[in-house]
Amino acid sequence: MRTDVILLRFGEIMLKGRNRARFENQIVQQIKRVLKPLAKAELHKESHGRMYVELNGESYEEAQQALSKVFGLLSISPAIKVAPELAALQEAALVEMNRYPEKPKTFKVSVRRVNKQFPHDTYEMHDLLGGHILQHVDGLKVDVKHPELELHVEIRNRDSFVYSKKVAGPGGFPLGSNGKAMLMLSGGIDSPVAGYLAMKRGLRIEAVHFHSYPYTSERAKQKVIDLTRVLADYAGSIHLHLVPFTEIQTKLKESCRDNLIITLMRRAMYRITEQLAEKRDALAIVTGESLGQVASQTLSNMNVIGRAAEIPVLRPLVTMDKLEIIPIAETIRTFPISILPYEDCCTLFVPKSPSTNPSLKVVERQEAWMEWLPEAIREAVEKTEIMLIKPEEKSEEDHLF
Structure with missing residues (x-):
């Protein structure tokens, strides 16, 4: 099956006016990054915003898989590149x-005829x-309204492209084009999906995970590292911040009202x-919260917690339910890791009846009584470990800062 090039199409970045060049440069960097293992593949940029990848013998399947990780890429097409000559186009x-x-x-x-x-x-x-095809392919008919196959031909100045297939890309904005945010990453299903969707909107993320050793195990920590590694496949690398949270959790358990533990913990x-x-x-901070999904995600709780x-x-994910979130988790390959039965700190010390409608004044009064809290927060920040996670299999390249 012959495929000479892969045509690339971009979505929202094409509407960015004066900022379009900046967005294009950022997506070019990401395309070159994902294609780096395919040494012979070359990215070409033409006028009118057209870009294509010349495979030069590299695998189309591998290139397609790599390009599926590039945010801002709306779709791709495997295409045949020929000279802008009638006989070559017919063939x-x-x-x-x-x-x-x-x-x-x-x-x-x-037909799109750019070469006038x-x-x-x-x-x-x-x-x-069309006539040439009908002469050489039996059993075909022309249907201009509802064809089973649409053959696209682009005639440009130096080259022409012939293709019939469009493969959807992830869409969105190029990674990092809208700044950086911190993703609160638990070991569950939701937060990795939130991280993926944040990256899709052009955010570069760093992950923050709260652990409560020895109440949470090393396996729970490894689970979060593995989730970060999957997300890093879309970013090249992600910094993971591992925050020690044991002291704060235990002191909250000892010193505050039982039904406010979750609210106070989330505020910390x-x-x-x-x-x-x-x-x-x-x-910004990115979370995997979904409205009404658990006690801490009622609108009242989100209001009180968010004000911290x-x-x-x-x-x-705020308006999505699990039936919408799980398919995304399966698509991005975080779901099998997320459902591993290793608890994170959010599952510890959960009261039987957590408050779903806390009073901000009561919560702030409770925090004012906890004179130890600001120093405990400062110490947790100071003791936070940072790991650089790359998409490769676990290797020496994952390391602490």
């Missing part, structure tokens, strides 16, 4: 029509290519994450 059209084991019964030809010096206009090319987490964000030049942070708190 390529036949090759493309014979690409499929099950032959279509109907087709149409769509080409001797045949668009309408002539429809007839010249927000404050720690915000301080880490300031150190890492991040401008002064920077924006982004909740990509």
Whole structure:
């Protein structure tokens, strides 16, 4: 099956006006990163925003898999590249029509003629290519409204492209084009999906995980490292901040009202994450909260907890339920890791009847009584370990800072 090049299409970045060049440069960097293992593949950029990858013998399947990790890429097409000459285009059209084991019964030809010096206009090319195909492929009919296969032909100045297939990309914005945020990453299903969706909107993320050793195991820690590694497949690398939270949790258990433990714990987490964000030049916090899913995610609790942070708190999953979240987790390959039965600190000391409608004044009064809390938060930030996680299999490249 012949594939010379892969045509690339971009979504929202094409609407960015004066910032478009910046967005294009960022997506070029990401494309080159994911294609680095395919040494012979080359990225080409033409006028009018067209980019394509010349495979030069590299595997199309491997290139497609790599490009599926590039945010901002709307779709790709495996294509045949030929000279802008009628005979070459007719031959390529036949090759493309014979690409499929099950032959279509109907087709149409769509021509885009960028090269205005080409001797045949668009309408002539429809007839010249469509007629050539009908002469050489049995059992075909033209259907311009609902064809089983649409053959696309782009005639440009130096080259022409023939293709019939579009493969969806992840869409969104190029990674890092909208700044940096801190992802509060638990070991559950939701927060990795929130991280993926945040990256899709152009955020570069750093992950923050709270652990309560010895109440949580090394396996729980490894589970979060593995989740970060999957997300790093889309980013090249991600810094993971491992925050010791045992002391704060145990003191909260000893000194505050039982039904407010979850609310106070989450507020402490927000404050720690915000301080880490300031150190890492991040401008927001990303969480996996979904409205009404658990006691701490009622609107009242979200309001009280969210006020602990002064920077924006982004909740990509806030209106989604598990039936919508799980398919995304399966697609990005975090789901099998997320369901491993290793508890994180959020499952510890959970009261039987947590408050679903806490009073902000009561919560703030409770915190004012806990004179130890600011120092405990400062110590947790100071003792936080940072790991650089890369997408490769566990190796020496994962290391502490």
